[in-house]
Amino acid sequence: MREAMFIESLIELRNVRKIYRMGDEKVVALDNISLTFEKGKIYCLLGKSGSGKSTLLNLMAGLEKPTRGEIVFNKKHIERMSEKELAIFRQKYIGFVFQSYNLLSTLTALENVTLPLILRHVRKRKRSKSAKEMLKAVGLADRARHKPAELSGGQQQRCSIARAFVNNPQVVFADEPTGNLDTKTTIDMMDLITGIAKRNSQTLVIVTHNMELSSYADQVIHVRDGKIESVEDMPKKNENTDNGEMSHEKN
Ligand code: ADP
Ligand code: MG
Numbered sequence: 001m002r003e004a005m006f007i008e009s010l011i012e013l014r015n016v017r018k019i020y021r022m023g024d025e026k027v028v029a030l031d032n033i034s035l036t037f038e039k040g041k042i043y044c045l046l047g048k049s050g051s052g053k054s055t056l057l058n059l060m061a062g063l064e065k066p067t068r069g070e071i072v073f074n075k076k077h078i079e080r081m082s083e084k085e086l087a088i089f090r091q092k093y094i095g096f097v098f099q100s101y102n103l104l105s106t107l108t109a110l111e112n113v114t115l116p117l118i119l120r121h122v123r124k125r126k127r128s129k130s131a132k133e134m135l136k137a138v139g140l141a142d143r144a145r146h147k148p149a150e151l152s153g154g155q156q157q158r159c160s161i162a163r164a165f166v167n168n169p170q171v172v173f174a175d176e177p178t179g180n181l182d183t184k185t186t187i188d189m190m191d192l193i194t195g196i197a198k199r200n201s202q203t204l205v206i207v208t209h210n211m212e213l214s215s216y217a218d219q220v221i222h223v224r225d226g227k228i229e230s231v232e233d234m235p236k237k238n239e240n241t242d243n244g245e246m247s248h249e250k251n
Pocket of ligand 2: 053054
């Protein structure tokens with residue numbers, strides 16, 4: 001049976017097309033893409049600016065609808081969901097990390113991390129505990145009462161990573177998460193985000209144009225002109241050896 005083949009997959013894209021129309025002009029952002037994302041794996045969507053990476057991520061997160069094709073998340077067709085269903089779907093299953101952090105400037109670090117729990121109606125005592133634990137896990141316990149403007153770029157990204165993971169989502173999408181960070185902070189951030197995802201068997205999809213980040217992935221998906229150029233399975237990493245330029249967190 002066809003469905004049986006996809007039992008282990010978390011997200012399945014089937015012949016997905018996305019066309020943007022601007023007046024008479026047509027931009028084919030994604031051209032007939034089929035991909036499978038499995039549970040607990042780390043993926044890197046690698047490609048130049050304008051290749052369609054963010055569009056792909058936005059479709060998988062239900063932020064945009066495909067022009068054609070199917071997107072199946074946990075056996076549910078997200079292209080058929082209403083906006084209301086999509087909002088609940090995102091709150092329940094998805095965490096986001098953005099290049100520009102997207103923290104709310106009037107809220108403290110702790111309040112920003114608590115927000116997804118409020119949206120999910122988690123009780124006060126429980127959400128306070130979870131948010132504090134999460135801030136501690138990203139090394140920001142001593143900055144809980146600071147506002148984003150009082151934090152460095154790296155600290156803001158730590159805070160947004162805490163916010164992305166606090167609901168324990170099945171998948172975290174990160175769009176150029178280290179785009180505004182220096183090399184040292186990039187390594188810290190990648191160690192942090194991949195470490196959390198691996199510990200909790202969460203799926204992580206990282207969009208980047210930085211080839212060096214691909215060393216963190218289980219699979220690298222090369223995107224070019226709206227098409228999948230190739231899919232590359234990365235060698236299994238040995239936790240105790242330092243392989244390549246980017247070091248990995250050791251447990
Ligand atoms: P990437 O994230 O790889 O830089 P994008 O997915 O943002 O690429 O964009 C892919 C293509 O789709 C580009 O040519 C871009 O200009 C176009 N595009 C993206 N979003 C829109 C939009 N909202 N309206 C029109 N064109 C868009
Ligand atoms: Mg982009």
